[in-house]
Amino acid sequence: MSSHGTPTPMISRKAEPLKGVAEVPGDKSISHRSLILGAMAVGETQITGLLEGEDVLDTAKAMRALGAEVVRHGDGAWSVHGVGVGGFGEPDDVIDCGNSGTGVRLIMGAVATHPFAVTFTGDASLRSRPMGRVTEPLSLFGTTSFGRAGGRLPLTMVGAESPVPVRYTTPVPSAQVKSAVLLAGLNAPGVTVVTEKEATRDHTERMLAGFGAEVTVEDTAEGRVISLVGQPELKPQVIAVPRDPSSAAFPVCAALIVPGSDVLVPGIGLNPTRAGLFTTLREMGADLTYENEREEGGEPVADLRARFSPDMKGIEVPAERAASMIDEYPVLSVVASFAEGITRCPGVKELRVKESDRIDAMAVGLRACGVEVDEGEDWFSVKGLGPEGVPGGARAEARLDHRIAMSFLICGMAAKQPVEVDDAGPIATSFPIFMDLMGGLGAKLETAG
Ligand SMILES: O=C(O)C1=C[C@@H](OP(=O)(O)O)[C@@H](O)[C@H](O)C1
Numbered sequence: 273m274s275s276h277g278t279p280t281p282m283i284s285r286k287a288e289p290l291k292g293v294a295e296v297p298g299d300k301s302i303s304h305r306s307l308i309l310g311a312m313a314v315g316e317t318q319i320t321g322l323l324e325g326e327d328v329l330d331t332a333k334a335m336r337a338l339g340a341e342v343v344r345h346g347d348g349a350w351s352v353h354g355v356g357v358g359g360f361g362e363p364d365d366v367i368d369c370g371n372s373g374t375g376v377r378l379i380m381g382a383v384a385t386h387p388f389a390v391t392f393t394g395d396a397s398l399r400s401r402p403m404g405r406v407t408e409p410l411s412l413f414g415t416t417s418f419g420r421a422g423g424r425l426p427l428t429m430v431g432a433e434s435p436v437p438v439r440y441t442t443p444v445p446s447a448q449v450k451s452a453v454l455l456a457g458l459n460a461p462g463v464t465v466v467t468e469k470e471a472t473r474d475h476t477e478r479m480l481a482g483f484g485a486e487v488t489v490e491d492t493a494e495g496r497v498i499s500l501v502g503q504p505e506l507k508p509q510v511i512a513v514p515r516d517p518s519s520a521a522f523p524v525c526a527a528l529i530v531p532g533s534d535v536l537v538p539g540i541g542l543n544p545t546r547a548g549l550f551t552t553l554r555e556m557g558a559d560l561t562y563e564n565e566r567e568e569g570g571e572p573v574a575d576l577r578a579r580f581s582p583d584m585k586g587i588e589v590p591a592e593r594a595a596s597m598i599d600e601y602p603v604l605s606v607v608a609s610f611a612e613g614i615t616r617c618p619g620v621k622e623l624r625v626k627e628s629d630r631i632d633a634m635a636v637g638l639r640a641c642g643v644e645v646d647e648g649e650d651w652f653s654v655k656g657l658g659p660e661g662v663p664g665g666a667r668a669e670a671r672l673d674h675r676i677a678m679s680f681l682i683c684g685m686a687a688k689q690p691v692e693v694d695d696a697g698p699i700a701t702s703f704p705i706f707m708d709l710m711g712g713l714g715a716k717l718e719t720a721g
Pocket residue numbers: 300301302373374445446447448449451473598599622
Protein backbone atom coordinates (compact mmCIF):
# COMPACT_ATOMS: atom_id res chain seq x y z
CA MET A 273 0.00 0.00 0.00
CA SER A 274 1.33 3.41 -0.87
CA SER A 275 2.53 5.78 1.80
CA HIS A 276 -0.47 7.99 0.93
CA GLY A 277 -3.03 5.23 1.60
CA THR A 278 -4.27 3.02 4.43
CA PRO A 279 -1.51 1.91 6.84
CA THR A 280 -0.03 -1.54 6.26
CA PRO A 281 1.14 -3.02 9.59
CA MET A 282 3.90 -5.63 9.20
CA ILE A 283 5.42 -8.15 11.57
CA SER A 284 9.00 -9.43 11.45
CA ARG A 285 9.83 -12.69 13.24
CA LYS A 286 13.16 -14.22 14.19
CA ALA A 287 14.67 -15.49 10.93
CA GLU A 288 16.58 -18.63 10.02
CA PRO A 289 20.03 -17.82 8.63
CA LEU A 290 19.71 -15.34 5.73
CA LYS A 291 21.37 -16.70 2.60
CA GLY A 292 21.63 -15.69 -1.04
CA VAL A 293 22.16 -12.76 -3.37
CA ALA A 294 20.39 -9.46 -2.72
CA GLU A 295 20.03 -7.37 -5.88
CA VAL A 296 18.97 -3.99 -4.52
CA PRO A 297 17.42 -1.32 -6.78
CA GLY A 298 19.03 1.74 -8.33
CA ASP A 299 20.39 4.67 -6.37
CA LYS A 300 17.65 7.10 -5.34
CA SER A 301 19.84 10.23 -5.42
CA ILE A 302 21.21 9.43 -8.88
CA SER A 303 17.73 8.49 -10.17
CA HIS A 304 16.22 11.88 -9.23
CA ARG A 305 19.16 13.69 -10.82
CA SER A 306 19.04 11.58 -14.01
CA LEU A 307 15.43 12.67 -14.59
CA ILE A 308 15.98 16.34 -13.69
CA LEU A 309 19.19 16.80 -15.67
CA GLY A 310 17.75 14.73 -18.53
CA ALA A 311 14.80 17.14 -18.59
CA MET A 312 17.20 20.12 -18.77
CA ALA A 313 19.32 18.67 -21.60
CA VAL A 314 18.68 19.11 -25.31
CA GLY A 315 17.67 15.74 -26.79
CA GLU A 316 17.07 12.28 -25.41
CA THR A 317 18.69 10.89 -22.24
CA GLN A 318 18.43 7.12 -21.81
CA ILE A 319 18.39 5.63 -18.33
CA THR A 320 18.66 2.02 -17.18
CA GLY A 321 18.45 0.88 -13.57
CA LEU A 322 16.28 3.84 -12.54
CA LEU A 323 14.80 3.34 -9.07
CA GLU A 324 11.06 2.93 -9.57
CA GLY A 325 10.17 4.00 -6.05
CA GLU A 326 7.40 6.51 -5.33
CA ASP A 327 9.86 9.35 -4.65
CA VAL A 328 11.46 9.04 -8.07
CA LEU A 329 8.14 8.44 -9.87
CA ASP A 330 6.90 11.72 -8.37
CA THR A 331 9.95 13.47 -9.81
CA ALA A 332 9.23 11.89 -13.23
CA LYS A 333 5.67 13.30 -13.05
CA ALA A 334 7.01 16.73 -12.13
CA MET A 335 9.38 16.73 -15.11
CA ARG A 336 6.42 15.94 -17.39
CA ALA A 337 4.42 18.75 -15.80
CA LEU A 338 7.29 21.14 -16.62
CA GLY A 339 7.32 20.10 -20.28
CA ALA A 340 9.81 17.23 -20.65
CA GLU A 341 8.76 13.97 -22.27
CA VAL A 342 9.47 11.14 -19.83
CA VAL A 343 8.76 7.59 -21.00
CA ARG A 344 9.08 4.20 -19.36
CA HIS A 345 9.74 1.52 -21.97
CA GLY A 346 8.58 -2.10 -21.83
CA ASP A 347 12.06 -3.40 -20.94
CA GLY A 348 12.20 -1.16 -17.85
CA ALA A 349 14.48 1.43 -19.47
CA TRP A 350 13.47 5.09 -19.32
CA SER A 351 13.99 7.97 -21.71
CA VAL A 352 13.75 11.68 -21.08
CA HIS A 353 13.39 14.13 -23.93
CA GLY A 354 14.69 17.34 -22.42
CA VAL A 355 13.63 20.93 -23.05
CA GLY A 356 17.08 22.51 -22.54
CA VAL A 357 18.31 24.82 -19.77
CA GLY A 358 15.73 27.62 -19.36
CA GLY A 359 13.13 25.68 -21.35
CA PHE A 360 10.72 24.58 -18.61
CA GLY A 361 7.14 25.82 -19.00
CA GLU A 362 4.62 26.80 -16.31
CA PRO A 363 2.93 23.68 -14.91
CA ASP A 364 -0.87 23.79 -14.95
CA ASP A 365 -1.25 22.27 -11.50
CA VAL A 366 0.43 21.90 -8.13
CA ILE A 367 3.65 19.80 -8.11
CA ASP A 368 3.17 17.05 -5.52
CA CYS A 369 6.49 15.51 -4.50
CA GLY A 370 4.91 12.97 -2.15
CA ASN A 371 7.36 11.95 0.58
CA SER A 372 10.52 13.20 -1.14
CA GLY A 373 12.74 15.92 0.28
CA THR A 374 15.24 15.38 -2.51
CA GLY A 375 12.56 15.65 -5.19
CA VAL A 376 10.98 18.86 -3.94
CA ARG A 377 14.21 20.67 -3.05
CA LEU A 378 16.01 19.83 -6.29
CA ILE A 379 12.98 20.71 -8.42
CA MET A 380 12.59 24.05 -6.57
CA GLY A 381 16.18 24.77 -7.56
CA ALA A 382 15.67 23.70 -11.16
CA VAL A 383 12.61 25.95 -11.67
CA ALA A 384 13.84 28.92 -9.58
CA THR A 385 15.45 30.72 -12.52
CA HIS A 386 12.39 30.41 -14.79
CA PRO A 387 9.92 33.33 -14.96
CA PHE A 388 6.78 31.66 -13.65
CA ALA A 389 5.21 30.50 -10.40
CA VAL A 390 5.06 26.91 -9.18
CA THR A 391 3.19 25.61 -6.14
CA PHE A 392 4.71 22.62 -4.36
CA THR A 393 3.20 20.22 -1.88
CA GLY A 394 3.77 16.75 -0.49
CA ASP A 395 2.52 14.23 2.04
CA ALA A 396 2.14 14.96 5.77
CA SER A 397 5.81 14.11 6.37
CA LEU A 398 7.13 16.39 3.61
CA ARG A 399 4.75 19.18 4.64
CA SER A 400 6.39 19.17 8.07
CA ARG A 401 9.97 19.55 6.77
CA PRO A 402 11.88 22.85 6.58
CA MET A 403 12.06 24.45 3.11
CA GLY A 404 13.61 27.76 4.20
CA ARG A 405 17.04 26.15 3.80
CA VAL A 406 16.33 26.10 0.04
CA THR A 407 14.04 29.12 -0.49
CA GLU A 408 16.56 31.40 1.26
CA PRO A 409 19.47 30.79 -1.14
CA LEU A 410 17.06 30.68 -4.08
CA SER A 411 15.84 34.19 -3.16
CA LEU A 412 19.38 35.41 -3.95
CA PHE A 413 18.73 34.49 -7.60
CA GLY A 414 15.61 36.72 -7.52
CA THR A 415 12.83 34.30 -6.50
CA THR A 416 10.06 34.98 -4.00
CA SER A 417 8.38 32.22 -1.99
CA PHE A 418 5.17 32.10 0.02
CA GLY A 419 4.78 29.06 2.24
CA ARG A 420 3.16 28.07 5.50
CA ALA A 421 4.71 29.07 8.82
CA GLY A 422 8.39 28.15 8.99
CA GLY A 423 8.58 27.99 5.18
CA ARG A 424 6.68 24.74 5.09
CA LEU A 425 4.74 23.25 2.16
CA PRO A 426 2.42 23.96 0.44
CA LEU A 427 4.60 26.72 -0.91
CA THR A 428 4.48 28.84 -4.03
CA MET A 429 7.71 30.00 -5.59
CA VAL A 430 7.70 32.83 -8.09
CA GLY A 431 10.73 32.28 -10.29
CA ALA A 432 13.28 34.98 -11.12
CA GLU A 433 12.53 37.07 -14.26
CA SER A 434 16.17 38.14 -14.68
CA PRO A 435 18.22 35.72 -12.60
CA VAL A 436 21.66 36.70 -11.34
CA PRO A 437 24.40 34.18 -10.43
CA VAL A 438 24.91 33.55 -6.73
CA ARG A 439 27.74 32.85 -4.26
CA TYR A 440 26.49 30.84 -1.31
CA THR A 441 27.92 28.94 1.64
CA THR A 442 25.56 26.22 2.86
CA PRO A 443 24.79 26.67 6.59
CA VAL A 444 23.92 22.97 7.06
CA PRO A 445 25.62 19.90 5.56
CA SER A 446 23.03 19.16 2.86
CA ALA A 447 23.46 17.85 -0.67
CA GLN A 448 19.87 18.90 -1.34
CA VAL A 449 20.61 22.56 -0.54
CA LYS A 450 23.87 22.50 -2.52
CA SER A 451 22.12 20.86 -5.45
CA ALA A 452 19.17 23.27 -5.42
CA VAL A 453 21.58 26.21 -5.73
CA LEU A 454 23.58 24.55 -8.51
CA LEU A 455 20.45 23.62 -10.48
CA ALA A 456 19.19 27.20 -10.16
CA GLY A 457 22.63 28.41 -11.27
CA LEU A 458 22.20 26.48 -14.51
CA ASN A 459 19.88 29.16 -15.89
CA ALA A 460 21.65 32.20 -14.42
CA PRO A 461 24.18 34.01 -16.62
CA GLY A 462 27.69 33.92 -15.11
CA VAL A 463 29.29 31.73 -12.46
CA THR A 464 27.38 30.38 -9.46
CA VAL A 465 29.59 29.28 -6.56
CA VAL A 466 28.55 27.05 -3.66
CA THR A 467 30.83 26.38 -0.70
CA GLU A 468 30.18 23.57 1.74
CA LYS A 469 32.16 23.25 4.95
CA GLU A 470 31.67 19.49 5.05
CA ALA A 471 31.61 17.44 1.87
CA THR A 472 28.17 15.94 1.14
CA ARG A 473 27.20 13.51 -1.60
CA ASP A 474 28.60 14.84 -4.86
CA HIS A 475 26.30 13.30 -7.47
CA THR A 476 25.05 16.67 -8.77
CA GLU A 477 28.57 17.93 -9.45
CA ARG A 478 29.64 14.68 -11.11
CA MET A 479 26.51 14.43 -13.22
CA LEU A 480 26.54 18.10 -14.26
CA ALA A 481 30.06 17.53 -15.59
CA GLY A 482 28.85 14.34 -17.32
CA PHE A 483 26.06 16.34 -19.02
CA GLY A 484 28.70 18.76 -20.33
CA ALA A 485 28.41 21.70 -17.92
CA GLU A 486 31.55 23.56 -16.87
CA VAL A 487 31.92 22.65 -13.18
CA THR A 488 35.00 22.84 -10.98
CA VAL A 489 35.39 21.46 -7.48
CA GLU A 490 38.17 22.71 -5.22
CA ASP A 491 39.05 21.67 -1.67
CA THR A 492 40.06 24.80 0.24
CA ALA A 493 40.56 25.89 3.86
CA GLU A 494 36.92 27.12 3.82
CA GLY A 495 35.65 23.78 2.57
CA ARG A 496 34.65 22.36 -0.77
CA VAL A 497 34.03 25.08 -3.38
CA ILE A 498 31.92 24.20 -6.42
CA SER A 499 31.75 26.64 -9.34
CA LEU A 500 29.33 26.29 -12.22
CA VAL A 501 29.23 28.33 -15.42
CA GLY A 502 25.58 29.16 -16.12
CA GLN A 503 23.48 28.69 -19.26
CA PRO A 504 25.31 25.74 -20.80
CA GLU A 505 23.73 23.50 -23.38
CA LEU A 506 23.44 20.17 -21.54
CA LYS A 507 24.10 17.13 -23.73
CA PRO A 508 21.83 14.10 -23.30
CA GLN A 509 23.45 11.09 -21.67
CA VAL A 510 23.20 7.32 -21.53
CA ILE A 511 23.03 6.56 -17.80
CA ALA A 512 23.27 3.20 -16.02
CA VAL A 513 22.18 3.98 -12.45
CA PRO A 514 24.34 2.07 -9.92
CA ARG A 515 22.65 0.15 -7.09
CA ASP A 516 21.87 2.15 -3.97
CA PRO A 517 24.29 1.82 -1.00
CA SER A 518 21.54 3.18 1.27
CA SER A 519 19.27 0.27 0.27
CA ALA A 520 22.16 -2.22 0.41
CA ALA A 521 22.52 -1.23 4.06
CA PHE A 522 19.39 -3.24 4.98
CA PRO A 523 20.32 -6.75 3.73
CA VAL A 524 23.92 -6.12 4.85
CA CYS A 525 22.90 -5.19 8.40
CA ALA A 526 20.36 -8.02 8.58
CA ALA A 527 23.05 -10.56 7.64
CA LEU A 528 25.39 -9.19 10.33
CA ILE A 529 22.87 -9.74 13.16
CA VAL A 530 20.98 -12.91 12.12
CA PRO A 531 22.98 -15.96 13.27
CA GLY A 532 24.41 -18.13 10.47
CA SER A 533 23.76 -15.60 7.68
CA ASP A 534 25.88 -15.13 4.55
CA VAL A 535 24.56 -12.64 1.97
CA LEU A 536 26.08 -11.18 -1.19
CA VAL A 537 24.92 -7.71 -2.27
CA PRO A 538 26.40 -7.15 -5.74
CA GLY A 539 27.30 -3.97 -7.61
CA ILE A 540 27.10 -1.38 -4.84
CA GLY A 541 28.46 2.12 -5.41
CA LEU A 542 31.16 2.97 -2.86
CA ASN A 543 31.50 6.68 -3.63
CA PRO A 544 33.29 7.97 -0.50
CA THR A 545 30.53 10.56 0.04
CA ARG A 546 28.08 7.64 0.53
CA ALA A 547 29.99 4.70 1.99
CA GLY A 548 30.43 5.78 5.63
CA LEU A 549 28.19 3.05 7.05
CA PHE A 550 30.33 0.25 5.65
CA THR A 551 33.51 1.77 7.11
CA THR A 552 31.72 2.09 10.48
CA LEU A 553 30.48 -1.51 10.44
CA ARG A 554 33.98 -2.78 9.67
CA GLU A 555 35.38 -0.72 12.56
CA MET A 556 32.80 -2.39 14.82
CA GLY A 557 34.18 -5.77 13.78
CA ALA A 558 31.58 -6.74 11.17
CA ASP A 559 32.45 -9.56 8.81
CA LEU A 560 31.83 -7.37 5.76
CA THR A 561 34.12 -7.71 2.76
CA TYR A 562 34.37 -5.95 -0.59
CA GLU A 563 34.66 -8.42 -3.46
CA ASN A 564 35.33 -7.82 -7.13
CA GLU A 565 36.23 -4.15 -6.59
CA ARG A 566 35.97 -2.22 -9.84
CA GLU A 567 35.03 1.09 -11.47
CA GLU A 568 31.72 1.63 -13.24
CA GLY A 569 30.71 4.94 -14.82
CA GLY A 570 33.58 6.64 -12.98
CA GLU A 571 32.40 5.40 -9.55
CA PRO A 572 34.06 2.78 -7.32
CA VAL A 573 31.81 -0.28 -7.12
CA ALA A 574 32.10 -3.62 -5.26
CA ASP A 575 30.07 -6.68 -4.34
CA LEU A 576 29.46 -6.59 -0.59
CA ARG A 577 29.57 -9.85 1.32
CA ALA A 578 28.12 -9.80 4.82
CA ARG A 579 28.19 -12.70 7.26
CA PHE A 580 26.81 -13.08 10.78
CA SER A 581 29.15 -11.17 13.10
CA PRO A 582 28.80 -12.22 16.76
CA ASP A 583 31.83 -10.18 17.92
CA MET A 584 30.82 -6.63 17.00
CA LYS A 585 31.77 -3.90 19.50
CA GLY A 586 30.25 -0.47 20.01
CA ILE A 587 32.34 2.47 18.80
CA GLU A 588 32.24 6.27 18.66
CA VAL A 589 31.31 7.14 15.06
CA PRO A 590 33.34 10.21 14.02
CA ALA A 591 31.09 13.28 13.61
CA GLU A 592 32.87 14.18 10.38
CA ARG A 593 31.66 10.92 8.86
CA ALA A 594 27.98 11.80 9.41
CA ALA A 595 27.25 13.23 5.95
CA SER A 596 28.55 10.09 4.24
CA MET A 597 26.10 7.85 6.12
CA ILE A 598 23.32 10.24 7.10
CA ASP A 599 20.47 7.99 5.93
CA GLU A 600 22.04 4.90 7.52
CA TYR A 601 21.94 5.91 11.22
CA PRO A 602 18.54 4.27 11.84
CA VAL A 603 19.74 0.84 10.70
CA LEU A 604 23.14 1.38 12.35
CA SER A 605 21.31 1.89 15.65
CA VAL A 606 19.74 -1.56 15.16
CA VAL A 607 23.12 -3.20 14.53
CA ALA A 608 24.52 -1.33 17.55
CA SER A 609 21.79 -2.94 19.70
CA PHE A 610 23.24 -6.37 18.82
CA ALA A 611 26.90 -5.34 19.42
CA GLU A 612 28.69 -5.39 22.80
CA GLY A 613 29.03 -2.00 24.50
CA ILE A 614 28.04 1.52 23.61
CA THR A 615 27.87 3.01 20.11
CA ARG A 616 27.86 6.80 20.23
CA CYS A 617 26.88 8.93 17.23
CA PRO A 618 27.68 12.67 17.52
CA GLY A 619 27.06 15.39 14.90
CA VAL A 620 23.73 14.06 13.65
CA LYS A 621 21.35 16.99 14.18
CA GLU A 622 20.17 16.67 10.56
CA LEU A 623 18.45 13.40 11.51
CA ARG A 624 15.81 15.48 13.30
CA VAL A 625 14.52 16.99 10.01
CA LYS A 626 14.28 13.93 7.79
CA GLU A 627 11.00 12.13 6.92
CA SER A 628 10.62 11.93 10.71
CA ASP A 629 12.75 12.99 13.67
CA ARG A 630 14.87 9.89 13.24
CA ILE A 631 16.70 10.19 16.56
CA ASP A 632 13.41 10.23 18.43
CA ALA A 633 11.74 7.58 16.24
CA MET A 634 14.60 5.11 16.75
CA ALA A 635 15.03 5.91 20.45
CA VAL A 636 11.33 5.37 21.22
CA GLY A 637 11.08 2.16 19.16
CA LEU A 638 14.35 0.63 20.40
CA ARG A 639 13.48 1.39 24.04
CA ALA A 640 10.18 -0.44 23.48
CA CYS A 641 12.29 -3.37 22.21
CA GLY A 642 14.28 -3.37 25.47
CA VAL A 643 17.35 -1.41 24.32
CA GLU A 644 18.81 1.54 26.26
CA VAL A 645 19.16 4.66 24.10
CA ASP A 646 20.41 8.09 25.20
CA GLU A 647 20.04 11.22 23.12
CA GLY A 648 20.75 14.93 22.90
CA GLU A 649 19.87 17.53 20.28
CA ASP A 650 22.64 16.39 17.92
CA TRP A 651 23.72 12.95 19.17
CA PHE A 652 22.47 9.60 20.35
CA SER A 653 23.99 6.49 21.85
CA VAL A 654 22.86 2.88 21.98
CA LYS A 655 23.85 0.37 24.66
CA GLY A 656 24.33 -2.93 22.86
CA LEU A 657 23.00 -6.17 24.32
CA GLY A 658 25.19 -8.49 22.26
CA PRO A 659 24.16 -11.01 19.61
CA GLU A 660 20.73 -12.50 20.36
CA GLY A 661 20.37 -10.18 23.39
CA VAL A 662 17.60 -7.84 22.16
CA PRO A 663 14.19 -8.71 23.66
CA GLY A 664 11.99 -7.18 20.89
CA GLY A 665 8.28 -7.88 21.31
CA ALA A 666 7.19 -4.32 20.52
CA ARG A 667 5.23 -2.31 17.99
CA ALA A 668 7.25 0.53 16.48
CA GLU A 669 5.82 3.59 14.74
CA ALA A 670 7.18 4.20 11.25
CA ARG A 671 6.04 7.87 11.27
CA LEU A 672 5.73 7.94 7.43
CA ASP A 673 9.46 7.17 7.27
CA HIS A 674 10.69 4.31 5.06
CA ARG A 675 14.05 4.00 6.80
CA ILE A 676 12.44 3.72 10.24
CA ALA A 677 10.01 1.05 8.98
CA MET A 678 12.78 -1.03 7.37
CA SER A 679 15.10 -0.66 10.38
CA PHE A 680 12.55 -2.10 12.81
CA LEU A 681 11.70 -4.96 10.45
CA ILE A 682 15.44 -5.79 10.38
CA CYS A 683 15.47 -5.63 14.19
CA GLY A 684 12.67 -8.21 14.36
CA MET A 685 14.72 -10.67 12.28
CA ALA A 686 17.23 -11.10 15.12
CA ALA A 687 15.31 -10.11 18.29
CA LYS A 688 14.00 -12.75 20.71
CA GLN A 689 10.37 -11.73 20.12
CA PRO A 690 8.77 -10.40 16.90
CA VAL A 691 8.83 -6.69 16.12
CA GLU A 692 5.81 -5.07 14.51
CA VAL A 693 5.81 -1.87 12.46
CA ASP A 694 2.55 0.08 12.36
CA ASP A 695 2.90 1.05 8.68
CA ALA A 696 5.27 -0.47 6.14
CA GLY A 697 3.68 1.54 3.28
CA PRO A 698 6.42 4.20 3.18
CA ILE A 699 9.01 1.56 2.23
CA ALA A 700 7.68 1.86 -1.35
CA THR A 701 9.15 5.37 -1.57
CA SER A 702 12.74 4.10 -1.83
CA PHE A 703 12.82 0.27 -1.82
CA PRO A 704 9.62 -1.11 -3.37
CA ILE A 705 11.00 -4.69 -3.55
CA PHE A 706 12.17 -4.76 0.09
CA MET A 707 9.66 -7.40 1.28
CA ASP A 708 10.29 -9.78 -1.62
CA LEU A 709 14.03 -9.29 -1.50
CA MET A 710 14.31 -9.89 2.25
CA GLY A 711 11.79 -12.74 2.04
CA GLY A 712 13.94 -14.33 -0.69
CA LEU A 713 16.90 -14.35 1.70
CA GLY A 714 14.79 -16.13 4.34
CA ALA A 715 13.31 -13.29 6.39
CA LYS A 716 9.90 -13.92 7.98
CA LEU A 717 7.81 -10.87 7.18
CA GLU A 718 4.02 -10.88 7.25
CA THR A 719 1.26 -8.35 7.16
CA ALA A 720 -0.15 -8.02 10.66
CA GLY A 721 -3.89 -8.30 11.29
O1 LIG B 1 20.75 14.95 -2.28
C1 LIG B 1 20.27 13.83 -2.05
O2 LIG B 1 20.00 13.01 -2.96
C2 LIG B 1 20.04 13.45 -0.65
C3 LIG B 1 20.61 14.17 0.36
C4 LIG B 1 20.43 13.88 1.79
O3 LIG B 1 19.57 14.86 2.34
P1 LIG B 1 20.11 16.28 2.90
O4 LIG B 1 20.56 17.10 1.77
O5 LIG B 1 18.91 16.89 3.59
O6 LIG B 1 21.21 15.94 3.84
C5 LIG B 1 19.82 12.51 2.04
O7 LIG B 1 19.36 12.42 3.35
C6 LIG B 1 18.71 12.20 1.06
O8 LIG B 1 18.21 10.89 1.26
C7 LIG B 1 19.20 12.26 -0.36
